Amino acid sequence: MTVPATAERPPQAREAAIVVRDLSKKFGDFVAVDHLTFEVQPGRITGFLGPNGAGKTTTLRMLLGLIRPSSGTGLINGVTYAALPRPLETVGAALEATNFHPGRTGRDHLRVLAATHGIPDSRVDELLTLVGIPAAANKRAGGYSMGMRQRLGLAAALLGDPEVLVLDEPSNGLDPEGIRWLRGFLRHLASEGKTILISSHQLSEVEQTVDDVVIIANGQLVRQGTMDELHGEPAALVRTSDSRGLITALRAGGLPALDEPAQGPGAVRVGTGNLAQVGDLALAAGIPVHELRVLRTDLERLYFQLTEAPERQNRNRGEVAATAPPTAAPPSTPGPAAATEGGQR
Numbered sequence: 194m195t196v197p198a199t200a201e202r203p204p205q206a207r208e209a210a211i212v213v214r215d216l217s218k219k220f221g222d223f224v225a226v227d228h229l230t231f232e233v234q235p236g237r238i239t240g241f242l243g244p245n246g247a248g249k250t251t252t253l254r255m256l257l258g259l260i261r262p263s264s265g266t267g268l269i270n271g272v273t274y275a276a277l278p279r280p281l282e283t284v285g286a287a288l289e290a291t292n293f294h295p296g297r298t299g300r301d302h303l304r305v306l307a308a309t310h311g312i313p314d315s316r317v318d319e320l321l322t323l324v325g326i327p328a329a330a331n332k333r334a335g336g337y338s339m340g341m342r343q344r345l346g347l348a349a350a351l352l353g354d355p356e357v358l359v360l361d362e363p364s365n366g367l368d369p370e371g372i373r374w375l376r377g378f379l380r381h382l383a384s385e386g387k388t389i390l391i392s393s394h395q396l397s398e399v400e401q402t403v404d405d406v407v408i409i410a411n412g413q414l415v416r417q418g419t420m421d422e423l424h425g426e427p428a429a430l431v432r433t434s435d436s437r438g439l440i441t442a443l444r445a446g447g448l449p450a451l452d453e454p455a456q457g458p459g460a461v462r463v464g465t466g467n468l469a470q471v472g473d474l475a476l477a478a479g480i481p482v483h484e485l486r487v488l489r490t491d492l493e494r495l496y497f498q499l500t501e502a503p504e505r506q507n508r509n510r511g512e513v514a515a516t517a518p519p520t521a522a523p524p525s526t527p528g529p530a531a532a533t534e535g536g537q538r
């Protein structure tokens with residue numbers, strides 16, 4: 194959720210650790226990121242979501258100083274990446290898990306990175322264990338599965354024990370057990386107060402992991418808020434053979450209720466998440482209840498509506514991207530060692 198202006202800010206709210214302000218990136222005439230503004234709060238996991246080509250990676254690369262914005266700013270703890278005094282200890286990044294030196298072992302990869310930042314080897318072994326690949330540590334990274342590379346990228350991002358983690362599609366290539374592990378791992382890091390921003394092109398992939406969402410389409414913000422806000426007001430679905438009588442009884446009991454024909458015959462939607470209250474009111478009125486459950490927002494549908502609405506038909510797909518292949522970041526551009534070593538696009 195966007196933190197309100199200072200005057201109305203609740204006392205417990207903390208400063209946003211990541212602030213993206215009016216950020217834009219043009220590649221020639223093509224606008225990949227379009228006046229994007231959002232904030233990411235510490236101690237929370239934020240999903241940065243959007244379909245393929247929406248501009249997620251481009252935004253993250255600007256935030257991490259790997260490419261220059263055309264306009265606007267991306268700040269981490271109040272400054273640009275380039276101005277961070279100890280970048281590896283402030284922000285850990287894993288932008289893509291494919292570019293490890295194939296001939297180098299996982300352990301050596303981390304050791305090289307650690308050595309260049311004065312981090313002891315003991316931290317390397319600690320992290321290999323923490324991310325669950327101690328046995329693979331002495332194998333060449335070229336033989337790693339996608340999931341193992343993701344874990345190695347995560348270890349690299351965590352080397353400096355940073356306060357902020359930026360992970361591009363971290364569950365790509367993980368099996369269901371790996372995804373569950375990642376969820377618990379990130380949750381633990383967030384509970385320690387770390388700020389975690391993870392990108393994904395699918396809401397369903399991260400909906401159980403994230404606290405907040407920033408959804409973009411065609412480089413523009415389409416929604417920012419908490420998962421609870423995305424789910425909307427709680428509602429119950431109750432099915433009965435007497436929907437008229439039930440609606441009257443529920444309304445008399447102070448609950449908003451109306452027919453919900455989309456859910457089939459006899460379905461009534463009630464504006465509460467309190468199923469017991471619904472059941473009790475129905476019982477008191479002597480009305481049979483055939484089904485009673487929480488009515489969940491179809492998040493997949495909502496996400497699709499937000500990102501694939503006709504006016505948002507993805508202009509990134511097709512001709513422009515095809516004629517303008519991605520170029521490498523300019524050599525002078527500063528960038529996080531973890532992301533560079535761990536694979537920048």
Ligand SMILES: Nc1ncnc2c1ncn2[C@@H]1O[C@H](COP(=O)(O)OP(=O)(O)OP(=O)(O)O)[C@@H](O)[C@H]1O
Nearest residue numbers: 220225245246247248249250251509514517519520
């Ligand atoms: N260096 C570049 N030159 C030209 N176009 C680029 C460059 N980098 C990215 N783009 C284009 O910008 C758009 C946004 O790309 P980006 O990689 O940021 O999207 P994304 O949301 O991360 O997508 P995905 O989920 O597929 O990774 C795409 O159309 C892409 O082709």
